[in-house]
Amino acid sequence: MINKGDDRIMLPAVELYKALNKAQQQKLFDELQLAYDKLPKSTCKNCARCCSIGSPPAFFIEYINMYRYVRDHLKDRWQDFLSKSAEYFYLELVDVNQKCPFLGDDKRCDIYEVRPATCRFFGLLSKQEFEKGNLNQGLQYVAKKLWEDHQIKIPDEIANSKIEYCGDVSNSTGKPVPKKELGIIIGELAKLDAYFFPEQLVDQEGTMLPYPVHLMNTVLGDGARARKLKIMKEYADHQSRELLDPIVARAAKYEF
Ligand code: SF4
Numbered sequence: 001m002i003n004k005g006d007d008r009i010m011l012p013a014v015e016l017y018k019a020l021n022k023a024q025q026q027k028l029f030d031e032l033q034l035a036y037d038k039l040p041k042s043t044c045k046n047c048a049r050c051c052s053i054g055s056p057p058a059f060f061i062e063y064i065n066m067y068r069y070v071r072d073h074l075k076d077r078w079q080d081f082l083s084k085s086a087e088y089f090y091l092e093l094v095d096v097n098q099k100c101p102f103l104g105d106d107k108r109c110d111i112y113e114v115r116p117a118t119c120r121f122f123g124l125l126s127k128q129e130f131e132k133g134n135l136n137q138g139l140q141y142v143a144k145k146l147w148e149d150h151q152i153k154i155p156d157e158i159a160n161s162k163i164e165y166c167g168d169v170s171n172s173t174g175k176p177v178p179k180k181e182l183g184i185i186i187g188e189l190a191k192l193d194a195y196f197f198p199e200q201l202v203d204q205e206g207t208m209l210p211y212p213v214h215l216m217n218t219v220l221g222d223g224a225r226a227r228k229l230k231i232m233k234e235y236a237d238h239q240s241r242e243l244l245d246p247i248v249a250r251a252a253k254y255e256f
């Protein structure tokens with residue numbers, strides 16, 4: 001799944017450890033888990049097709065929950081997640097080989113316990129409900145604007161990509177989950193983000209970013225993030241990584 005536009009990366013900076021403390025003190029991670037627990041248990045064929053398209057958007061509370069999980073349980077994978085996420089942050093729209101940075105070589109999610117709600121929801125809706133909301137106009141619009149404003153060519157494979165419905169998910173209720181039930185869970189997660197950001201921003205889904213983009217908002221300085229368009233163009237025009245590689249190397253050195 002692909003980030004629908006560069007305008008969504010301007011989340012105001014929040015000091016991460018203050019946010020983690022606040023979430024712990026106010027038991028927000030418990031509330032997050034209670035919201036997740038409302039979903040039926042599900043299984044699928046683990047083909048990884050849905051994770052190979054990109055990284056889906058996640059609420060800020062989910063991001064800091066993931067950060068905490070990696071810090072406490074997957075420290076040895078940290079550098080790998082950082083470098084893959086830095087690449088993803090810059091190349092998501094110009095490199096057809098980008099996939100979710102948390103997809104393991106064994107086609108399993110490396111952070112399954114803390115995957116975001118958008119991943120948990122996949123395959124739970126009926127085909128009809130899923131296809132109602134699965135339009136690709138956002139991505140085509142981004143591709144058009146990047147070309148018109150910056151002469152950055154988004155490959156057609158990305159601009160026209162669309163995640164297909166998956167009929168290989170079965171859940172413990174034995175029937176599709178109504179969209180309104182997923183909407184209730186989304187509302188609960190949005191309320192948790194309102195502990196950190198203005199409600200208006202949360203209501204506009206402004207706190208929903210893919211995990212690698214949230215992570216780069218923490219790890220990269222303003223200067224490195226501001227070079228995104230330049231790095232995208234360099235890669236789109238010449239497949240060159242001259243500007244990108246030093247930034248990825250620096251990002252991989254970030255410590256908890
Ligand atoms: S949800 Fe479907 S597409 Fe995704 S990994 Fe499972 S079987 Fe594959």
Ligand code: SF4
Nearest residue numbers: 051100102103109119
């Ligand atoms: S977070 Fe996990 S489940 Fe979600 S897209 Fe990435 S690898 Fe797949």
